[in-house]
Amino acid sequence: MNPQFDSIGKQFVDFYYKAFDANRSELAGLYRPHSMMTFEGVQLQSAEAIMQKLVSLPFQKVQHVVTTVDCQPTTDGGVLVMVVGQLKTDDDPPHGFSQTFVLNNDGSNWFIFSDLFRLVVHSV
């Protein structure tokens, strides 16, 4: 297990949302051909499919405000990260979101193996 899991996870979260909010096409380098994303229940696999989804999201301005970041080590040296925060898009009111990542290392770089995103919207 990676003893640096907490700082790796928190640095990643900081980098990820800054890049997402500034120019989300820059996130392409964080995904690999076998990366998986589940975005609002839709399953995507590969950096190409994930980026196609992210860049097509229909807003111009976006800001992620992180509320909490919790990290745990995985058995294979990776890092499990759960984020709770608020998403502000264009001039809409903020929405809560929850996002979970599994980060792995290919020997020289960290990449996203798993990514699950949900707006926190309850029907009751």
Next chain:
Amino acid sequence: MNPQFDSIGKQFVDFYYKAFDANRSELAGLYRPHSMMTFEGVQLQSAEAIMQKLVSLPFQKVQHVVTTVDCQPTTDGGVLVMVVGQLKTDDDPPHGFSQTFVLNNDGSNWFIFSDLFRLVVHSV
């Protein structure tokens, strides 16, 4: 990767919250000595430490209402699960929560390797 990841994750979630809400001491069998839980930012390790925390939570009645469950396979045959839902305790108003699990199989039983829980409470 386990091709049954989606049904395994969803059956687990159904079982877990039913057991939690009926008699949470029954959850002990789902954790192992090396299981990790991060509960509202507090890190716990071992079934014993986790159960001590869960049974000491200061409410009599509890109900988890699940809004969404998203599952992905892990590289070692396990299942990554992200849950968004609402927690109703005693006569308090419901609170949103987010919980992420990593489930592993010891050859005959599924157990929780990772568990991260947060109430969804934003300061802004």
